[in-house]
Amino acid sequence: MTFPWLTTLIVVPALGAVLTALVPRGLEVTAKKLALFIALVTAVLTVIATVAFVRNGEPVQFVEQYAWVESFGVYWALGADGISISLIALTGVITPIVLTAMWREAEAERRNPKPFFALVLLLESMLIGAFAAKDVLLFYILFEAMLVPMYFLIGLYGGPQRRYAAVKFLLYNLLGGLIMLAAVIGLYVQAATQGRGTFLLADLVALDIPQSTQWWLFLGFMFAFAIKAPLWPFHTWLPDAAAEATPANAAYLSGVMDKVGTFGMIALALPLFPAAARDFAPAIVVLAVISILYGALLAIGQTDMKRLIAYTSISHFGLIVLGIFALNSQGAAGATLYMVNHGLATVALFVIIGFMIVRRGSRFVADYGGAAQPAPVLAGSLLFAGLAALGLPGLAPFVSEFLVLVGTYSRYRLAGVLATVGIILAALYILLLYQRTMTGPARESTAGFPDLRRRERLIVAPLVALLLALGFFPKPLLDVIGEGVQPVLAEVDVGDPEPLVPAAEGTVP
């Protein structure tokens, strides 16, 4: 028996959440420090696990399986493939950053920061669990349970409309989750009629489900994932939630938590229902393309910075979904890499916008202007994060975006072309934001803008470093992801399109 990495990664933050919650009143700073310490420990553990994973080289590792409810075939089954481990690493790395970013936000609003820190740790534990789950019911439970901490995070710490946003968030996601529950049960029934009733992913993938049944079950799963991801037209909860939540929380929401949706698509929906995935792929590609363009156009039209970033996320999630349903290795690997990269870029954007909001006390673009002069480092950070988000080559999201587009283009030409239009729009929304907030003559409102402080630089620095590193050297991560994506694609069994012109003899392999 090897070291139970995944259970450890789930338990440590969960335990940390409990410990943080138990810190007595009046010791808020201790609670924050404790939570941050736990988050850092988890981050270190995820990094070690990831490195161990990469060095080992097996496609699926850290497998753990214990019977949970044996009579229903429910297992505490965990395992990491390339897709899981990269998202787990993302979660592990982002959490301490988000906590550090929240350090002062909570104080500014004079609310007790302890629950925020405890809830984020709890959420982290659930996220890692969902990414590692190899049992459909376990995944479902975590998928739904993580709504609860996020509901409180939005509802307790958000802006003036936070209750509305929190309820909207919860209702939307619950609706999706319930429909998914029906599909999960349907899946179990399928398994039961074909032999042993089980929720174990590997057994369910091996089932031979009739096509029409696959359709319904696939739609059930996809509905939940499309809401979580979020895909047009199920997206309207995200702008509200992101706008009302604190920037750090919005970062965690769209940077990490929403990835569960796209993760579910590639890790569950595709291998479980390959035939349905093939049948529905064109329709979903259409929705994804609409998401890309629609999100980008709406981002251009926003006046609220946080809403703007939320809409860019919708656009980027469109790209991720597009890559997944291109059903080839470039698209799928690119989409998975994009999940990681979008996490980094969006968190950076939200966090930096949070710094701006702390300084000015407003989230509206019109209240800023000319801030680059008093605060050049802040401006530079915003520009850097923005450039990453718009897919500037050399920064991490570019490689993933390009792979997604290549994958799509090689199968759906028109969709590929339309999705590429998104890169023009991306430049518009990011640069308009930068131009309106940072450039121009210095204004009274931004005259006294302090530049980034030490803590804030500490938050931005690792994000910048990661975005650069993954931009110029994505190979190690992409190799791992490629390994993870391969079995999924083998299950869907579509195969990459061959190049039209076979490679000439004598070229470099």
Add this chain to the structure above:
Amino acid sequence: MTLGEIGEQTVSTAGGVFSAAWLLIVFPLIGAAALLLGSRRLDRAYGVLGCMAPLASFVVAAALFVAMLGREPEQRAISVPLYDLFAVGDYQVGVGLLVDQLSIAFSLLITGVGSLIHVYSIGYMAHDENRQRFFGYLNLFVAAMLLLVLADDYLVLYVGWEGVGLASYLLIGFWQHKDSAAVAAKKAFVVNRVGDFGMSLAVMSMVVVFGTTAFAGVFPAAADASEGWLIAIGLLLLLGACGKSAQFPLQSWLLDAMEGPTPVSALIHAATMVTAGVYLVVRSAAIYAGAEPAQTAVVVVGTITALMGAIIGCAKDDIKKALAGSTMSQIGYMMLAAGLGPAGYAFAIFHLLTHGFFKAELFLGAGSVMHGMNDEVDMRRYGGLRTVMRTTYVTFAAGYLAIIGIPPFAGFFSKDSIIEAAFANNFVAGLGALVGAGITGFYMTRVMLMTFFGERRWAPDAHPHESPSVMTVPLWILAGLSLVGGAALLYVGGGIVQWLEPVTGEEHVELGIPVWAMTLVILAVVLVGVAVAWQIFGRQPLPVTAPAGSPVTVAARRDLYGDAVNEAVFMRPGQYLTRSLVYVDNRGVDGAVVGTASAVGQFSSRLRRWQTGFVRSYALSMLAGAAVVVIAMLLVRLP
């Protein structure tokens, strides 16, 4: 070991000095990182720090060049693989450098002219408090540009391509406290992105068609690909080139880009970056070889832009914008030549290099004038400067003679070659190029006359003075290059045509008339342009405020309505679309959801009345429920 073929030569692996080619890019990258991330204390040594990197790169480039000279002409293409970027499925991309005749020529231009402009900037930017950042951006630009020309894979090229776009954005908006600069920077980036749209699609199409984007994979296989795909890729690459090189219809950003500091205009928006489109077309010779319509499109775009830029240049009173129009026009020439296929590739590069010399010279000269005139850019406020700024005047004149093509200045050789090749290929293109040459004579003479001759129309507080030597030395060097560069490139050794032949291929077309006759005709047309300008601007005093002018002048002043068209066709409908979509999202999509929610809420509040709170009502419904269950059990007869 051979690594396949590019152009008509085999590619060999790196060895010796070539394996250090990566230093070329790394030096300016380190410089940029040090200047941008380093502490403010580096500011004191900004000049040395800023110039060290491009000079070091220049030394490396020169060393590579010398090493390349020592090899057989067919062995001069050297591949320097660095590391694997990624491998997904069957598609893999490695970061590597391709050092061959074409890329080394570019490298020398970029690092050479780049170094001179860096040195010049020491003086020009001496009083700017953000000069450290400025040099950081410049170094970043040099690194990106070198990556662009040295990459051996279209995807890596694209990284450099966007890198220079970013540097351009940062530098145009360098004085970001000016709204106009910020807007211009954003416009440049966005318009470039439209070009990148084509560029991305071209690269993606290559993956679809060839399964690879490496030069070594694409070029040999290009001959086997269907013509339709080649035309598509060719046109998409052209779209990318149009964006970067400010060719019609994506030309509008270049004139606004003059908001940046003048050395930037010289380095990026005249000598190097804007020529990247030409490089791209020439580099993709193998693709255009099988796509005749795409080539024609290149010629058409080049010709239109050459004339457009020239016409715009005629009407501008802003000296930098006049020169920017000229840059558009000259790059149009290069594109035109590049569209002619193997017959014109070498001439395109030849003109590109000489243009790099004299246009940098002209911009730096203009910068020098501005430096002396309190950053005044309106030529109607100049006049009679030849006596107070002698060095600038003399060196500017060298650039002037070079651009209008007076022998033996550099432009004469390169432009003549292009016009001749154009005539040999297509009469209309040739005629366009010829007319363009005439207009060039006109507007450059206008610039010259308005700036250095005539009476002094200076602003009252202007005290023109010569620039410091740190600025004039680069002017002298560039003036020298403008004088001898053309002849040297054409005749020293085998000349540039022969040098590039392994990369671009060779095709000789016969001109209908003798070469000397053609040369005379061109010279005559140019002289007519000069004479007309003299007639208008040299012989009578110039009003300080611009006269209304003819409709043509007005149109030219407004960049031939390029911006107006963009605004009417893209911006306004775009804004309308965005605004209406925001409305639709709030009211339509979200409205549907919220509407459903409130409908459920209303239904529930109706239903709520059933909840009387009386235990006995609840008991009644329980009893009814029990009855229903019993009935259901009876009906189903559960075991």
Add this chain to the structure above:
Amino acid sequence: MFAQAVEAAGHTGEAVVFWSTAPIAVLSALGLVVARKAVHGAMFVAVTMICLAILYFSLEAPFLGVVQIVVYTGAIMMLFLFVIMLIGVDVSDSRVETIRGQRVAAVLAGIGFGLLLVAVAANALVSEAAGMAAAQPEGNVAAIADRIFSRHVWVFEVTSALLITAALGAMVLTYRERLFRRPSQRELAVARFRRGGTAASPLPSPGVYARHNAVDTPALLPDGTPSELSISPVLVARGTVRPAEQEAAQIEQLEQQVVELTGEPLDESTRERP
């Protein structure tokens, strides 16, 4: 033959018991529903329960029959009665239905549900009773005890926990926390005088007559009028107060009798006049 006869006799006996108790049970159950006073309802229920206890006996469940009487009728119904006393034994419920349609709906639902149940029970595929003889060879109590303490011991333990919880719950629910200090007797007296309105002295005792002295007879004041304060208002409400005039009228008669018996005239000074 004999066995059959015994069985038949058993059957007949059982039928007699059943048909004589069942109607009583049903009628007194209906009585519960219609009785206006809770006390009457409680009595009706007790009757029903006793009937059921009898039926238990005839169903070969003597233990349950005894428990039914002891626990249900004896303990639980007593508890009900206590509460009824607490709440007010003389309150009778109003017959007016306050929830619209409730009565009609309840009656309809009751009849419908009853018919349904009866139909189900009557049509159920039941076998002839197997009898308890085999199940309780050592007697009913022993069999139940055996089963409770073996197979159902867990349930039994849980039930005991439930009982304790219930007892605690009842105590907690009925415990009235004293929010203020209990006033001393002195304070109560002071408060009473402050309040005024009532006599400072104790209320007058009821009338004392030679013939008849009881709480339902008012005392006579010196002027011969009856004192309202001397009788409990409860009795007044019930209307069971004897009028004092009646007693006064009898006084003459009494005097006469006394004189006749003793032969001495009465002392005029001690006479009371109504």
Add this chain to the structure above:
Amino acid sequence: MSPTPYLVLASILFTIGGTGVLLRRNALVAFMSVELMLNACNLAFVAFARMHGDIDGQVAAFFVMVVAAAEVVVGLAIIVTIFRTRRSASVDDASLLKL
């Protein structure tokens, strides 16, 4: 004797008890009606016990009695508490548990 008459009797008593709950406002009477329903069930249990010849039915009835006793204790305590505060034993008065 067949258990059918006992079952019918149990059904009738159960229904009468149910109707009592529905009709009577007095909490005590409603409560006694519930007791009646429980007793009806007990009768059915005992009848079935004899039909099957199994003591378990009686055991179940026994447990029902115990639970009923517990229920009565708590229920009456609640009624007394409510009566103390509201001076009323009507179940209709306790109708505040609604929006």
